[in-house]
Amino acid sequence: MLDRAPPETKDQSAEATRPVAFRGAGFTSGGSRYAGWIALALVIAIWQLAGSAGWVNPLFLPAPSAIAVAITKLATSGALWQHLSWSIMRIGTGWIIGTVAGVIVGFAIGLSTMARGVGITFISALFPIPKIALLPLLILWLGIGEEPKIATIALGVFFSTAISVYSGVDAVPRNLIRMAQSFNVPFHAIVRRVIWPGALPSILAGFRITASVALLLVVSAEMIGAQYGIGAFVLQAGNLMQTDQLLAGVVILSLFGLAVGKLINLLETRLLHWR
Amino acid sequence: MDLIADHISHRFGALDVLDDVSFTVRAGEVVAIVGPSGCGKSTLLSILGGLLRPSKGAAELRGAPPAGSLNPLTFVFQDFALLPWNTVEENVAFPLLHTGLSAGERRAVIDDALRRTGLTDFRVAYPKQLSGGMRQRVGIARALAVRPAILLMDEPLSALDSQTRELLMEDFVGLLADGAMGAVYVTHNLEEAVRLADRVVVLSRRPGRIREIVTIPMTRAERGMADARGPMAALQGELWSLIRKEAIDAEREVQHA
Numbered sequence: 001m002l003d004r005a006p007p008e009t010k011d012q013s014a015e016a017t018r019p020v021a022f023r024g025a026g027f028t029s030g031g032s033r034y035a036g037w038i039a040l041a042l043v044i045a046i047w048q049l050a051g052s053a054g055w056v057n058p059l060f061l062p063a064p065s066a067i068a069v070a071i072t073k074l075a076t077s078g079a080l081w082q083h084l085s086w087s088i089m090r091i092g093t094g095w096i097i098g099t100v101a102g103v104i105v106g107f108a109i110g111l112s113t114m115a116r117g118v119g120i121t122f123i124s125a126l127f128p129i130p131k132i133a134l135l136p137l138l139i140l141w142l143g144i145g146e147e148p149k150i151a152t153i154a155l156g157v158f159f160s161t162a163i164s165v166y167s168g169v170d171a172v173p174r175n176l177i178r179m180a181q182s183f184n185v186p187f188h189a190i191v192r193r194v195i196w197p198g199a200l201p202s203i204l205a206g207f208r209i210t211a212s213v214a215l216l217l218v219v220s221a222e223m224i225g226a227q228y229g230i231g232a233f234v235l236q237a238g239n240l241m242q243t244d245q246l247l248a249g250v251v252i253l254s255l256f257g258l259a260v261g262k263l264i265n266l267l268e269t270r271l272l273h274w275r
Numbered sequence: 276m277d278l279i280a281d282h283i284s285h286r287f288g289a290l291d292v293l294d295d296v297s298f299t300v301r302a303g304e305v306v307a308i309v310g311p312s313g314c315g316k317s318t319l320l321s322i323l324g325g326l327l328r329p330s331k332g333a334a335e336l337r338g339a340p341p342a343g344s345l346n347p348l349t350f351v352f353q354d355f356a357l358l359p360w361n362t363v364e365e366n367v368a369f370p371l372l373h374t375g376l377s378a379g380e381r382r383a384v385i386d387d388a389l390r391r392t393g394l395t396d397f398r399v400a401y402p403k404q405l406s407g408g409m410r411q412r413v414g415i416a417r418a419l420a421v422r423p424a425i426l427l428m429d430e431p432l433s434a435l436d437s438q439t440r441e442l443l444m445e446d447f448v449g450l451l452a453d454g455a456m457g458a459v460y461v462t463h464n465l466e467e468a469v470r471l472a473d474r475v476v477v478l479s480r481r482p483g484r485i486r487e488i489v490t491i492p493m494t495r496a497e498r499g500m501a502d503a504r505g506p507m508a509a510l511q512g513e514l515w516s517l518i519r520k521e522a523i524d525a526e527r528e529v530q531h532a
Contacts, residue, residue: 178326179356183346183370183421193369197360274360274401 062244070248079233084252086228087218090146094153095214102158102210103203106165110199111191116166123162131156132220139225149221156217157210164206168199201275204268211260215253230256276340276347276424277301278459282332283322284482285315291482292318295332298476298488300425302338303454305495307468308461310478310486311518311525316461317429319483323459324348324427340424341455345374349423353430355410357402357417364389364398367416374421388420392446408439415446426458432467440467447471448495465511470498475514480521487517 010017044064050056051063058066074080108115109123131152138148172195180190222231230249237245278300285293292315300306308316321327323334325348340347350356357366367388371381389395392412402410411431418426431447432440444467451458451471462468468475469491477487491510497503 173356175352175354175356176358179350179352180369182324182326182348182350185370185373189373193372194358197358272360274403 059241059243062247066244067247067251070242070244071251074245074248080252083228083230083233083249084256086226087222087230087256090149090153090221090229091214091218093146094150094218095157095210097150098154098157098214099161099207099210101154102161102206103165105158106162107169107191107195109162110166110169111195119162119166123159127159127163131159131217132224135221135224144225149218149226152221153214153217156213160210160213161203161206164202164209165199168202168206169195171202172198201268201272204264204272207267208261208264211264212257215257215260219253276457277337278323278348278425278457279335279337280319280323280332281335283319283329283334284331285318285322285327285329286482293322293329294482294484296478296483296485297332298485299337300457300459302424303457304474305451305458305460305472307472307475308459308478309463309465309468309475309514309518310483311480311522312463313481313525314478314521315481315483316463316478319478320350320427320429320459320461324350326350341422344422344424345376346370346421347424349418349421349426351411351414351418351426351428351431353433355402355407355414355434357410357413359402362399362401363394363405363413363416366402366413367394367420370417370421384420388416391419391450392416406439407435408443411435411439411443412446415443415450419450423456426456428458428460430462431460433463444470448499452495465514466507468514469507469510471495477514477517480525489514489517 047061048064051058051061051066062070071080074083105115105119109119110116134155135148135152138151142148142151176194176198177190180194185193218229219231219234222229223235226232230253234246234249234253237243237249280296280298283293283296284291296315296319298306308319310316318327322329325334336347358369361369364385367385368381371384376384386395389398392415394409394412394416397405397409402413405413411434414431432443435443447458448471450456458471460468460471472491475489475491476485477489478484479486489510491498493503493506498507
């Protein structure tokens with residue numbers, strides 16, 4: 001038999017009570033949604049004020065309004081689209097080639113002990129090389145057209161993709177693979193239904209890195225040998241001391257990077273909704 | 276269908292884990308395997324289920340599996356092993372996708388497994404949305420969907436709180452009541468072993484050898500009755516006395532490792 005006591009309330013003793021001090025503030029990961037935008041707007045406002053008031057030489061740091069005018073002029077003259085379309089073509093082609101090759105090689109390394117033995121040695125040796133250093137060699141091999149620029153981007157994307165893919169395959173919990181094997185699920189189905197979705201978070205994180213790598217390499221490659229492209233445009237503007245145009249190019253690169261980041265966020269939201 | 280452990284020994288590198296383990300799980304029988312930590316219980320289960328090749332000896336089957344069994348030896352895992360990107364229904368469907376069942380047959384099997392485990396209302400939930408107990412129910416539903424002859428359960432309740440353990444133990448008793456399905460139940464919990472098993476295989480500390488095979492002299496239905504508590508506690512005490520000293524030695528060995 002349970003001995004049940006009545007509910008207790010605070011007793012009215014003569015001694016005063018005091019609340020327990022709260023000590024759990026801070027160290028949380030949450031952040032304000034608008035704080036970043038407000039801070040950015042504030043920096044731009046101060047920058048504009050400094051430009052308008054003549055505190056800084058516009059040759060060294062043009063005001064945001066001057067950069068906006070330069071972007072508008074570029075857009076209306078059609079030059080922006082011409083440069084942007086060349087850069088997008090190079091990034092797109094190089095990124096796709098590098099990603100497809102990286103995914104195939106990454107999966108091979110992740111799934112086959114023989115491929116791992118060979119592949120990791122090569123990747124470890126070649127990954128640290130700055131790929132832009134290979135551009136002159138690639139020009140020698142492939143000519144002075146688009147191919148060496150695209151190959152440079154593809155190489156940069158390939159190594160990061162291969163590493164993120166095989167790391168992702170390695171990170172798939174072994175118990176899930178054992179579970180699938182215990183139900184006699186065929187190898188191809190284990191790869192498709194267990195390993196691929198399990199490795200996807202790492203692969204998408206790799207995409208975020210390879211998008212930046214591709215952007216970096218396209219600008220570098222275009223600065224070395226291209227007539228059109230945002231990199232070529234930025235270099236040309238710098239040579240002519242047109243700093244408003246130079247920074248317009250930088251802003252466009254930044255917006256492009258942001259757009260790609262948003263696209264990857266969208267992919268993550270769609271494909272990793274289960275997390 | 277019987278499952279036979281035939282002189283199974285196993286070593287990982289220089290470490291002897293199992294030494295000459297032999298016993299038979301007869302059709303419809305529930306055999307619990309208990310022993311000190313690190314005695315090779317889970318290794319033995321992996322060998323019995325074909326997930327690990329033994330260094331010596333063999334796991335063998337005798338007799339035909341029941342008609343309609345899609346995976347005669349089916350695991351229920353300690354950590355549930357659910358695909359986090361699949362819903363409850365998709366997890367249960369997972370082992371059926373390559374069995375040659377038509378979509379209609381699959382649907383019927385999944386519905387039945389979800390109904391038997393009380394998951395019908397959770398079919399579109401993802402594992403992260405479920406409690407530990409509900410996740411293990413999904414693991415059980417997935418196992419039931421392939422109509423196993425023998426369930427291989429590797430400490431299926433050890434990751435759960437005591438109330439959930441109690442509820443799931445009642446489910447296991449219900450599922451194994453008709454004797455249509457046998458089980459090998461690896462556990463370190465002697466209460467679970469006595470409650471569920473027909474026989475308890477007691478392993479020694481590493482390398483695991485059979486110390487004793489204890490028969491539980493009550494039906495599972497009798498064990499649920501109030502007057503069975505005393506005899507069951509006595510059985511637990513007996514089992515504990517068999518492994519207590521070795522459990523202490525094994526514990527010290529782990530601490531010094």
